[in-house]
Amino acid sequence: MRRALPILAVLVVLLAAIAIANPFILEPAGFLAFLKRAAPLVVLAAGQYFVVVSGEFDLSVGSLVTAEVVIAARLIDGDESATWPVLALLIVAGLLAGLVNGVLTTKLRVPSFIVTLGMLLVLSGAVFLWTGGAPRGALSEGFREFGRGGLGPVPWSVLILLVTGAAAIWLMRADFGRTLMATGDNERAAALSGVRVDRVKIFAFMLSGLSAAVAAILLGGFAGVSAQAGQGLEFSAITAVVLGGVVLGGGRGSVLAAMAGAVTLEALFTLLNLYGISGALEFTVQGVIIIAAVAAGAIRLPRKPTPRRGDAHAAS
Amino acid sequence: MPRPRAAVAVLAVLVAAGCTTDKPAATTPSAAPAASAQGSGTGAQSKFFVQADFDAQLGMRSQTPEGPANKPWEQAIAPKMIDTAQYKKDGPYHLCFSNAAVNNPWRQVGWKTMQAEVSLHEEIGKFTALDAEGKDDKQISDIAELQAKGCDALIVSPNTTATLTPAVAAACGKVPVIVFDRGVETDCPVTFIKPIGGYAFGADAAEFLAEKVPEGGKVLALRILPGVDVLETRWSAAKVVFDRSRLQVVGVEFTDGDAARTKSIVSDYIQRHGTIDGVWMDAGATAVAAVEAFEDAGLRVPPINGEDQQDFLQKWKDAGLTAVAPTYPTYQWRTPVIAALKILKGEEVPGTWNLPQPKVTSETLPAYLKPNMPPLHYALCGCEDLPGFPESWGGKKG
Numbered sequence: 001m002r003r004a005l006p007i008l009a010v011l012v013v014l015l016a017a018i019a020i021a022n023p024f025i026l027e028p029a030g031f032l033a034f035l036k037r038a039a040p041l042v043v044l045a046a047g048q049y050f051v052v053v054s055g056e057f058d059l060s061v062g063s064l065v066t067a068e069v070v071i072a073a074r075l076i077d078g079d080e081s082a083t084w085p086v087l088a089l090l091i092v093a094g095l096l097a098g099l100v101n102g103v104l105t106t107k108l109r110v111p112s113f114i115v116t117l118g119m120l121l122v123l124s125g126a127v128f129l130w131t132g133g134a135p136r137g138a139l140s141e142g143f144r145e146f147g148r149g150g151l152g153p154v155p156w157s158v159l160i161l162l163v164t165g166a167a168a169i170w171l172m173r174a175d176f177g178r179t180l181m182a183t184g185d186n187e188r189a190a191a192l193s194g195v196r197v198d199r200v201k202i203f204a205f206m207l208s209g210l211s212a213a214v215a216a217i218l219l220g221g222f223a224g225v226s227a228q229a230g231q232g233l234e235f236s237a238i239t240a241v242v243l244g245g246v247v248l249g250g251g252r253g254s255v256l257a258a259m260a261g262a263v264t265l266e267a268l269f270t271l272l273n274l275y276g277i278s279g280a281l282e283f284t285v286q287g288v289i290i291i292a293a294v295a296a297g298a299i300r301l302p303r304k305p306t307p308r309r310g311d312a313h314a315a316s
Numbered sequence: 317m318p319r320p321r322a323a324v325a326v327l328a329v330l331v332a333a334g335c336t337t338d339k340p341a342a343t344t345p346s347a348a349p350a351a352s353a354q355g356s357g358t359g360a361q362s363k364f365f366v367q368a369d370f371d372a373q374l375g376m377r378s379q380t381p382e383g384p385a386n387k388p389w390e391q392a393i394a395p396k397m398i399d400t401a402q403y404k405k406d407g408p409y410h411l412c413f414s415n416a417a418v419n420n421p422w423r424q425v426g427w428k429t430m431q432a433e434v435s436l437h438e439e440i441g442k443f444t445a446l447d448a449e450g451k452d453d454k455q456i457s458d459i460a461e462l463q464a465k466g467c468d469a470l471i472v473s474p475n476t477t478a479t480l481t482p483a484v485a486a487a488c489g490k491v492p493v494i495v496f497d498r499g500v501e502t503d504c505p506v507t508f509i510k511p512i513g514g515y516a517f518g519a520d521a522a523e524f525l526a527e528k529v530p531e532g533g534k535v536l537a538l539r540i541l542p543g544v545d546v547l548e549t550r551w552s553a554a555k556v557v558f559d560r561s562r563l564q565v566v567g568v569e570f571t572d573g574d575a576a577r578t579k580s581i582v583s584d585y586i587q588r589h590g591t592i593d594g595v596w597m598d599a600g601a602t603a604v605a606a607v608e609a610f611e612d613a614g615l616r617v618p619p620i621n622g623e624d625q626q627d628f629l630q631k632w633k634d635a636g637l638t639a640v641a642p643t644y645p646t647y648q649w650r651t652p653v654i655a656a657l658k659i660l661k662g663e664e665v666p667g668t669w670n671l672p673q674p675k676v677t678s679e680t681l682p683a684y685l686k687p688n689m690p691p692l693h694y695a696l697c698g699c700e701d702l703p704g705f706p707e708s709w710g711g712k713k714g
Contacts, residue, residue, distance in 0.1 A: 022588050024588070033583065037583075134692050135692065136690050136692075136710050219576055222576055222579065223576035223579050226575045229575075273581065
């Protein structure tokens with residue numbers, strides 16, 4: 001919680017700025033609508049956090065989201081009875097994509113940046129080939145309920161967001177969280193002290209794949225079928241994580257802060273839109289945040305002589 | 317915790333920068349209420365706007381096209397016929413087609429329609445098509461490659477207007493060229509086939525809103541991207557109509573053609589203004605998302621325009637919308653094949669072949685809505701009588 005405080009402070013400032021232009025966000029319904037919109041990105045950021053904190057990247061989540069939405073529409077094709085089997089299939093497909101990313105990264109020693117970039121290209125190419133740019137089929141009302149409907153006044157996506165957040169925090173407090181953090185901080189030391197580094201990393205990638213599946217269900221539900229459903233989400237997720245103060249390279253940062261970073265990023269986008277600034281600027285903003293945050297981290301390093309005890313590369 | 321604090325500092329600077337440097341930009345679209353006293357909040361006119369073309373297109377809407385009434389793809393508005401005797405030759409013919417791309421549902425539907433049209437004609441011995449995948453450089457080399465293949469006629473659907481002009485001009489010297497959809501900046505092609513055009517599309521939608529939305533009503537205009545000629549014409553025509561009307565355009569936003577973004581933008585505007593009284597769109601692909609934003613907010617859906625895509629037509633019927641759907645008909649993909657054969661047989665064709673561009677209204681909706689077709693199918697494909705319908709277009713026999 002302590003580590004999430006700075007980003008929460010930023011979030012409060014941004015929300016206040018939004019409230020000045022649009023007081024509706026202060027009302028429960030307005031705030032819930034905002035959270036509903038942020039939910040897919042927050043879930044993705046939680047998944048991305050596990051991968052980043054273990055010292056890797058997952059660039060494939062955006063195209064994984066697109067692929068899952070397009071596949072869901074094609075398989076459901078408006079048939080209500082297909083909803084639950086397809087939902088289960090999407091979850092499995094997400095885990096599977098994460099498994100492939102994780103195994104290639106750990107067992108074949110291909111840098112995760114390359115593995116997941118490759119996965120991004122493979123998936124987006126496959127989606128294009130399969131659909132020819134025009135997705136077929138339709139999502140059922142039952143499927144869309146998760147992104148559109150709610151339990152009384154509370155949208156399902158906000159409930160899913162809360163459950164995901166709780167699960168992520170619980171995971172980081174469990175043994176898995178400690179070994180994951182240790183792996184990201186110093187892989188060799190972790191391995192020498194008995195952590196099954198490969199298994200931990202593979203599990204982190206699978207969590208990221210799972211989060212992409214959940215985000216796909218929420219996004220597909222919110223907006224329907226689109227061949228651009230997940231466009232750019234991988235960068236938004238990484239920006240959110242970095243914004244939450246999680247260190248690229250691993251070993252530092254809290255999952256709560258990462259998720260708060262996602263909400264903050266969404267708030268920033270909302271603010272930009274409120275002030276009539278083109279959506280095209282979102283990528284620019286994300287780029288500036290990533291570079292600035294990493295640079296800010298690097299500038300700090302020399303001032304503290306031993307910021308990272310036993311860095312993996314320094315030790316080898 | 318040094319690092320998060322550093323990040324906070326960076327972010328604070330960013331936010332501050334965002335608030336100061338971008339302020340002027342912010343005053344253009346969203347400060348519309350202040351400006352509405354003299355303007356309607358539509359901003360400056362597009363630099364793509366050409367008054368003469370605008371007037372011509374709006375005039376063409378009321379003209380009766382010549383040709384068979386049940387085959388709009390063979391009709392032409394005010395045609396000036398051109399003699400093609402010099403191209404006359406005996407069949408079988410080898411037709412070639414340089415396609416800009418098949419990367420969106422509109423081009424998908426059109427491309428299938430064209431292939432089916434080709435299969436109707438026994439005199440076409442061979443049909444060679446190259447897909448430029450949305451790249452100008454590939455299309456330039458495609459056109460050069462096709463010239464070496466012994467084509468009797470070359471059909472071109474240019475990816476962009478200016479860049480493809482020299483390539484098309486070079487091909488004109490060797491084979492009769494037929495251009496459709498987007499044009500080129502040379503009149504060397506034998507014929508240029510197009511529906512009436514973007515001005516008519518934008519004006520059809522805007523005039524509908526001007527009629528249906530109460531005086532002083534708040535209209536939100538949603539555009540895909542700035543700077544694309546075919547989309548700029550649609551918006552610039554709508555701007556002219558809105559400027560003349562008593563409507564208040566409270567926002568002009570870019571959606572990137574993304575459904576989630578469209579829905580978010582519309583939700584934001586609903587929140588900010590309490591309600592929106594009309595929605596204008598430069599393309600129908602995300603119209604359903606815009607409609608859903610009102611539904612999810614528990615509001616009545618105001619007058620809106622979409623396009624002739626099945627998902628919108630279905631929503632229109634199911635939700636009883638007050639709507640109109642201007643079209644950019646996909647049946648225009650049949651015409652180049654017909655034109656090529658006419659040219660090779662030495663028959664006259666119009667120099668500029670203006671196809672009719674109907675709009676779907678609540679009266680004609682039942683005729684265009686075909687529930688067995690996929691959601692992104694375009695109703696004005698003119699493909700119902702073609703072999704392979706509806707399966708080749710992704711539909712189910714029903």
